[in-house]
Amino acid sequence: MKVFCGRVNPTTGAVDWVEEDENYDYHQEIARSSYADMLHDKDRNEKYYHGIRAAVRRVKERGEEAVVLDIGTGTGLLSMMAVTAGADYCYAIEVFKPMADAAVKIVQTNGFSDKIKVINKHSTEVTVGPGGDMVRRANILITELFDTELIGEGALPSYEHAQRNLMQERWEAVPHRATVYAQLVESHRLWSWNKLFPIQLDCRTIQPPPEMQSCPGAPSVCDVQLSQLNPGDFTPLSDIMVIFRVDFSQHISSSAASHPVNFTSATNGAAQVVLSWWDIDMDPEGTINCSMKPSWLYPRLHPVPWRDHWMQCVYFLPEEKKVAQGEELCLTAHQDDYCIWYSLTKPSTEEDSPAFSEHPACRCGAHINWNRARFGELNDQSRMEKYKKALKKILTPSSVCLCVSDGSLLPLLAHSIGAARVYTMESSSMSQHLMEKLFQTNHLKEAIQIVQKSPDKVTAADLGDSKVSALIGEPFFTTSLLPWHNLYFWYSRSALSGNMTKDCTVLPLSASLYVLAVEFRDLWRIRSPCRSCEGFDVSIMDEMIKKSLDFRESQEAEPHPLWEYPCRALSDPTKVMTFDFRETVPTDDVKTEGSVNLVRPGMCHGVVLWMEYQLTEDISVSTGLLQVDDETGDCQWYPHSKQGIYFLSSLLDLRPGSSHSHSSVTYQLTFHPQLGDLRMSFTPDS
Structure with missing residues (x-):
């Protein structure tokens, strides 16, 4: 028996239904479970x-x-x-x-x-x-x-x-009871995951559509490892408050409810975000407590439990509200069977019952089309400056510019720099509608033309009977899960060859795939064998996980936002493959093999993979590693993209006292152009 499963196809930028073994879902459930x-x-x-x-x-x-x-x-x-x-x-x-x-x-x-x-x-x-x-x-x-x-x-x-x-x-x-905690904060970083900020161009400011700014946002909670958030990234506007408790020893109702908490604002600021977590008391006296609070609430040097199956919550208020120090306010948690959301109002009197707020749902389309990381990427001013600088190098007043990326701001940059004509290709009607509203708000609907066709269907008529002299992209596509899925840009460039001038400039020039062997502080636990737990034999579970990890799909890399998961570099970052966008996609497989030397002591848990884009000869942007501390090896990762992680099936112990002195990880990588698929194998050598 066969089943059909959705998989990203980088050759088309779409999700294809692929026939898989009947045990596919089972293996994925086990391999990707917690x-x-x-x-x-x-x-x-x-x-x-x-x-x-x-x-x-x-x-x-x-x-x-x-x-x-x-x-x-x-x-x-x-x-x-x-x-x-x-x-x-x-x-x-x-x-x-x-x-x-x-x-x-x-x-x-x-x-x-x-x-x-x-x-x-x-x-x-x-x-x-x-x-x-x-x-x-x-x-x-x-x-x-x-x-x-x-x-x-x-x-x-x-x-x-x-x-x-x-x-x-x-x-x-x-457990006997659960307690939900919350803190109201102002945070430019977190708010940038929820709203599009005004964009400052050389001669004007691009404003987001009003309906985007007033939109309640995505209905789902943003779960995150708050321990990895720098406390300097937010300003507390309230103390940490008990929002509500659930007593599991009493009859529970799953009916919708509201839980108002009155408080006094701690300082002046913009109320934007609610940070939240919970704990559980295992006994009626509350002497056995298991807490999900972030690490910065623990005493210094106190051991902090790590878990990925329970993290912390970030909730976005429907709209930013200015608050003054000493102002009396009411933060209300609204709850149905499955979700919690928050509203901020003036305190109600004892006679008034808090009004139940409808569950937030996106009305503007942006929160459906863009995930949290994409909002952060679009609001990343330093990244945008690099693209602006690169575009100024390649565009002229006579440039006919076509952007191939989903919901990109590059067409706005190209127009502001002075390209003669600017076109942008959107892969979906939702993305097209979103960009139309953005252009219309800024009176650019006539200046930037949207082409909603697949690249192989574009004709000269779609481009005003002209040929493209500058093909640009970030590249970014909403269907992409792993860094190399954005190679759809390459396939689009190849399909558009007949619509490009002979000397057409392509930006980025190329993409390079990098790898780095790492030691994770904690993330290794999600794939680590566990033959015994609290004195019980659970080796069957270990065998199930191993069998599932041996399944084809699970042998591939998986996406994780590594800014949330600290790790140390055990090797130097190594460029293993380059994709030249100035040329069309090759017909033959592209293969590479080699090894990365482990230059620092530690336990090698896996290999991180990411893309770096060469915009021009001297300007590049990375979707992965930003910096490595020379002394500790601690890594800093680009926070608005997920990196690919390949967990090694057998670990290399290079810690002091181990039997290994010099070691490396051997890699074999094959890019299959016909499938847009990247197959990989990483093997530790001693």
Whole structure:
């Protein structure tokens, strides 16, 4: 049996449906999951165990048998903890069949089959009674249904159903309660992920369309490793506030609700962003606490737990609001079954109930067309200055300029510099509509013409019966996931050859693929084997992950924003392949092989890949590495692009005292022009 899966095709800039093996989705779910991350989260695991042991003790002290309901059991780890803590029986529910099958094997391997029943159903489908999934109701409810936003995985409806249908009249809950915290801040950096800023050109300022500035923005939360945000990147306008609590030992309602909190503004500023996180108390007394707070809230030298399955939240207010120091304000969290969002108002009286705000949804199209990183990239003034400088070198008053990139500001730069005619090619009607509004707002609708055709369909008539003398691009395309997917620009350039003058200038001139061997501080955990966890044998899980990582798709690089994930350079950055945009795409495969020497001690976890674009002979822009500290090897990464990460299947230990003294990583790379695909292999050598 075959299945069809969407994959980016750089030759067309589109997402194609590709026939894959029937186990494709299964392997991807396992390989890309956070199971390894959670198994390595020692802080989480220990807190859960202490909370479970305390709950079992409280039930036993009442003279009752301890019957556990574990919703979302995953590997079965929490159920095994419960039995070890003295629980009499556990019902472990897991809806994802491959994980449920794994849990059965793990439970059996650890000798708990007689006390743990794994149920492969959604918890709302579980039945109780003779012939049912559960013989009797439970009196201990253990769950790990949380995401970065706390409720985004449908925790509240699942709790509501379980408490009403699967639990006894009195039950213990682990965790016992959750608390959501928030802080209102002003942040130019974070706000640049949500709004397009005015663009200063030589002779005028480009203004964003009014509907873009008043748009509530994207409906989804922005989850991020706030620990990697410099505290100097934001100004607190409030103290850290408790927004609301959820007591899991009481009946929960999943109905929509609002949670207003009155506060006094700490300083003058522009209210733009809400930073938020949560913690969970595993026991009623709150002595066993697991917190998601960012690292800069921990005492100096205090160990900070790292986890990628739970991060922190950035929420954007619908509009920026000026606030004054000492001003009385009300920050309200609005919540439905799956989402949280915020509004800022004047305080309401006790008689007034807070008005429920509709869930924000993009009305302008920009937040649908551009992701957070793209907003940041468009607002990156230093990057824009490089493009402006490069365009001034190549454009003349007679230039016929065509831009090939999605939602790019380069046509505006080209027009301001004085090109005779400017055209821009948009790959979708949504992108076309967005750019039309931008041009119209700035009275440039007649000056910049939009061509909404694929490059191979463009005719001379589309270009005013002229030929292009300057083909430009960032390049950026909304379908791109990995750095080399933007090579669609190269394919477009090749398709447009008949519409270009013989001496047509192409910007960028070329793209170069770079690689760097690195040691991750923490990111390695998401792919690291874990044969034992808290004393339990989970090697089956290790084998499943390894098997999935051996699957074809999982052997390729995967995208990650490395500014969030600190790492050290163990090698020098190495240019491994160059794509010359002045020439058309070749017909034959392009192959390269070699090795990168590891010049610093450390544990080599993987290889980072990124593109650097040569705009002109002396101006380049990088989508990856910006700087390496000579002493420590700490890397600084471009924050508005994701880099490609290839995790090594076997690690190289070059730390002091290890058996390896000199080592390298061998690479083999093949670019398949017919597919637009980059296949790669990296192998550590000792």
